[in-house]
Amino acid sequence: MSRRFVVLFLAFFTICIGGIGFFLFHHFKKSEVKSVVSSEYMNEQKWIKSYGKDQDIQYLSESIGQYMTYLLLIEDHAEFNQQVDVLKKNYLVEKDGQVYIKWQLAEGTATNALVDDLRIIEALSEGGELFQEPSYSELAAKLKKTIELKQSISGMMVDFYDWELEKATTTLHLSYLNHNVLQAFESTxxxxxxxxxxxxxxxxxxxxxxxxxxxxxxxxxxxxxxxxxxxxxxxxxxxxxxxxxxxxxxxxxxxxxxxxxxxxxxxxxxxxxxxxxxxxxxxxxxxxxxxxxxxxxxxxxxxxxxxxxxxxxxxxxxxxxxxxxxxxxxxxxxxxxxxxxxx
Structure with missing residues (x-):
């Protein structure tokens, strides 16, 4: 084996090891968040707790939307799909042809939260494109239609709608706005x-x-x-x-x-x-x-x-x-x- 061949082989080996090391480190840093969410914030049903504790627990649509947004960043389809399933099975309410998202999992909850709905709609829309899953986009469209129909006053959205009382609030928290989603609303x-x-x-x-x-x-x-x-x-x-x-x-x-x-x-x-x-x-x-x-x-x-x-x-x-x-x-x-x- 020539000396030149050995040098080239060692150089190639070093580059490969470096690349594998970079990939593994990159992968570990991304999976670290998923591991923490799974071990500290999730229950057995994959519902996300507001705090990593076992008392006074809240399960919020806010948490699902935030996690879905992160999963889009790291392009994790499997985990994203899991949270879509949690959303469908536990948070969605269908009434008179409209689909609503409960702002929290608690007995008697009959209201949504605009900020959380818009975040979830954005995540579903982007997820439909990124993961080539039409069902995500279809669900986003249904949720969007409900908000436009039930939570719009003079073309402007409001904070929440109560589907039991069939009444929307008249206030809008400006921190709830989501330009990326609202600009696409027909009523905007x-x-x-x-x-x-x-x-x-x-x-x-x-x-x-x-x-x-x-x-x-x-x-x-x-x-x-x-x-x-x-x-x-x-x-x-x-x-x-x-x-x-x-x-x-x-x-x-x-x-x-x-x-x-x-x-x-x-x-x-x-x-x-x-x-x-x-x-x-x-x-x-x-x-x-x-x-x-x-x-x-x-x-x-x-x-x-x-x-x-x-x-x-x-x-x-x-x-x-x-x-x-x-x-x-x-x-x-x-x-x-x-x-x-x-x-």
């Missing part, structure tokens, strides 16, 4: 949503609620703002208007530059923190906000802060980590990795 009036979000600016923050019937903005709290709501609204503001919410954006960057962190809530008057704690969901949504507005340097800053939060600790206590926070954290992390190209 784009100008109405543009006007809605532009008028919601309450410098530097946003009003959280709009009474669609009376055309009045409302604050969720008179003194403080919750940063999860504010970031969700800011993301939708950019999606609908195509513009950065200037005052909010400037305040957010200033807060990061001066304090090196974000808190879970802020006072409206002083703009100072209203709580002493940070939030993994806030950092995750911050990453998504700066991706949305095209500012990757700040997305990197927030991603670094996110990695110091409980969902990324060596031995996290899942009994104290809400599934909402866990999944937003892992979804933002996965998106950051895919955009950054590193694992």
């Amino acid at each position: 009036k784009t100008d109405a949503y543009l006007h809605l979000l532009r008028g919601a600016v309450d410098s530097p923050f946003f009003y959280e609620i709009y009474d669609v019937e009376n055309k009045v903005y409302q604050a969720a709290d008179q003194k403080n703002v919750n940063m999860i709501d504010q970031l969700l609204i800011a993301i939708q503001y950019h999606k609908w208007t195509g513009k950065v919410p200037t005052e909010f954006d400037q305040w957010l960057k200033k807060e990061l530059d001066s304090k090196g962190k974000l808190f879970g809530a802020y006072q409206k008057g002083s703009l100072e923190p209203a709580v002493p704690y940070e939030s993994s969901a806030v950092y995750a949504l911050g990453v998504l906000y700066f991706f949305e507005t095209g500012d990757p340097s700040y997305a990197d800053v927030l991603h670094e802060l996110l990695l110091k939060q409980p969902p990324f600790e060596r031995d996290p206590d899942f009994k104290t980590i809400h599934f909402f926070d866990y999944m937003y954290s892992k979804t933002a992390d996965e998106l950051w990795k895919q955009r950054d190209g590193s694992y």
Whole structure:
């Protein structure tokens, strides 16, 4: 065997081992989330708990939608299909030809939640295309039809519908908006949503609620703002208007530059923190906000802060980590990795 052949063989072997190692590491990092969800948050029926504990358990449609969104990112058809089955068997209610999603699995539940429905519709629509499963798209279309028929006031969606009382609320939480789904609704009036979000600016923050019937903005709290709501609204503001919410954006960057962190809530008057704690969901949504507005340097800053939060600790206590926070954290992390190209 010639020396040149040995050198070439060793080089080829090294490349192969490196590639296999990269694949296995990549695969492990993605399966780690699935393993945690399965062992810490799921019961035997594959229902997802709001916390990784065995008392005061809630099973929410919010959790299914969040997990389905993550599974689309990692292109896991089998696990995605499993959650679609859970949705069909446990959360769907059919009445008078319409199909509704119960916002939680509990006796007497007769209402849905717009934010969760839109997230599930988006996941089903994307899943139908990605996995070439027409049944997902068909279910998305049925759910979409129900919302348009039962939860629309003057072409604008509202928070929920009660199918027992046959009555919809008149309020809309702006954090519930989902541009990707609503823009495709036949009843959607784009100008109405543009006007809605532009008028919601309450410098530097946003009003959280709009009474669609009376055309009045409302604050969720008179003194403080919750940063999860504010970031969700800011993301939708950019999606609908195509513009950065200037005052909010400037305040957010200033807060990061001066304090090196974000808190879970802020006072409206002083703009100072209203709580002493940070939030993994806030950092995750911050990453998504700066991706949305095209500012990757700040997305990197927030991603670094996110990695110091409980969902990324060596031995996290899942009994104290809400599934909402866990999944937003892992979804933002996965998106950051895919955009950054590193694992």
